[in-house]
Amino acid sequence: MRLNTILRQFVRISGFRLALRSLALSLGGACLVFVIIHHAAESTWRGQIDSNVSGALTDLLGDLQTNHRGLAWNVRTTMAEGNGLFYAALAPDGAWEAGNFRLTAPAAARWKGMETLRPRDGLSLPSRVDAVRGTAMRFPNGEVLFIAADATALRSLDQLISRSFLAVFGTIMALGLLGSYLAAHAVQRRVDAFATTIRNIMDGDLSRRIGLSGSGDEFDRLATGMNAMLQRIQELMENLRQVTNDISHDLRSPLARLREHLELSRARFSEPALTDMFEEALAQTDQALGIFAAMLRIAEVEAGARRAGFGMVALSPLLAMLAESYEPSFDANGITVEADIAPGLALPGDKELLAQLFTNLLDNIMLHAENVSRVSIHASQAGELIEVSIADNGCGIAAGQKARVMQRFARLEASRHRPGYGLGLPLASAIAALHGGRIRLEDNGPGLRVCIRLRTSLSAMRLGEDHSTA
Structure with missing residues (x-):
């Protein structure tokens, strides 16, 4: 699954796709070069073999017309001269008469002009001879003459070119894929640096800048x-x-x-x-x-001056105290408060500001939420993060309005008769950002859930840290 994810990420990188296209063009060019080389080398060797066989056939036919001593006698005489070719003479009934290798009638019948045959085609060849190339000729009296030359070198050439092609093809592909990966990795690293900086800026750190590699690219x-x-x-x-x-x-x-x-x-x-x-x-x-x-x-x-006076804040007692202090007011309005707060939660921060953060969120439910009968406060720790959620079962906020209510002076009520200035949530968001966290509004089906994530490490709150995981 991890490999598939990485591959999908690389495929989406334009540099990786461009490198793959270049690799495909290189492989296509290598294929074309090897096809030309193979064709040229094979044609040269094949032409030389065919020329030798054709010349020997012409000489043998000339001897037959001159001495009239029959095909078998002339084949044996020619072989005695030692020209290095292979001969076979077959009687009209297909029986072998003379020659330096055995050729069956079915094998001779398969010959159509100049052909290359191997032992599997019904030939009995000497050792170290893998193939022969030659031609067969049938005479009017039914006799068959076969003349061939050793084609082992031709076959070896084909195998050598094939292995060389596979080696070069594999090397080009391996180097191309490695180059594509390195190019994509370099592009991804630069893009990630861009994205990290942009996320930090979106989280409010306007002092961040995109680093330069110095290459001038x-x-x-x-x-x-x-x-x-x-x-x-x-x-x-x-x-x-x-x-x-x-x-x-x-x-x-x-x-x-x-x-x-x-x-x-x-x-x-x-x-x-x-x-x-x-x-x-x-x-x-x-x-x-x-x-x-x-x-x-x-x-x-937002100026961050309060961070200099941060101390360890026991968050669990603070949340429990707020839940207890708000319970009478909620009860008076027919709202039940449920608290599920893990013990021992603590983080470096400003206790007054953290109290202001959660007070603003609870006041928002009291002043603005409609048809609420239950409010739940949940707090737990997940790694280096403390997650706090305050949820209600009221009417909630429309999906298109969640981002707007986090802006200053934003009010969902157009008439603005209800108390408030539209600054409660922006102030809560600024306090969360000061503590290295963020606030997210989610649907509670029905109702609204406000999720707050705060960091438990002071070093993670310093300027320059990536807040994107908060």
Whole structure:
């Protein structure tokens, strides 16, 4: 299964497919070269053998016309001259008459012009002779003459070329596959580096940049362009964040003074109408102050300054305390709280911020979830991760809205009559990211499950670590 997965990954790499195409072209070229070489060498040897056989046949036919002593006598005479060829003379009834090898009538009958025969074709050849090539001729009186030359070298040449072809073919294929693998592995490594950096940036670390190999290849050129783009994006985001922080700081002070004046004015006037107006003005001012406080809180968390004061936080007692403290409020609304918290859960972090994280999630259920009758809190440890889930059986959130509610000031309720600023989940997400984790919203069928994964290792929370597995 692992091998199939690796092969599927490589096949999807364009560099690997390009290398395979180059390998196929190389193998095709090698096949063409070997076919040409084989044809040229075999034709040369075959032509030389056929020329010798044809010349011997012509000489023997000339002797028959000259001395008229019969086929068998002329064959024996020619053999005595020792020209190295093979002869066989058969009587009209198929019986062997003369020659230096035995040839049966069925074998002679199979001859159609110049042919190559082996012992399996009914020949009785001397040792170290694997094949002969020659021709058979039938005379008007029924006699058959066969003349052939040793074709062992021709057959050996075929075998040599075949073995050489297989060796070269196999070597090219092995080297081609190795080269394809190395090329694909190099491409995959560079692409993985790109993907890791992009995931880190998506997780909020805008300072990450794609590493350069120094070769100046197309990946380096692409990385240089992307790094310049990322630098510009980081500058714009920092400017936007700074503007937001400055606005929050600058407006919070006058709003606080305005609230103080409203309090003093309400104390001086006792008319019911003015009192109601002051109460409404104070409520609106408090809401604005709450928004600015939440925005500054998110900016503080995202800056990562609180990480310097991290200490070991006993998470199990913290979750148990929150579940117990929220139980009366949930009971008053007809909601049952179920807690399944593994003992001994602990991680390096900020206890106040972690409490804020889970408080925001529980407040969201209290304020925004509809038709909820049961809330469950589950916490356990899996390797270097602590997994916490807070689930309800309410109406849940539509699939297309899950990403939107994690954005600042996002509200599912268009009228915005319910309390809240749309900053609870973004603040919870920022706290989780500060602790090397992330928040994911899932369906609970029906209802919503909020899954939080937090790291138990402080080193994994440092800048530059890959948060993609969280």
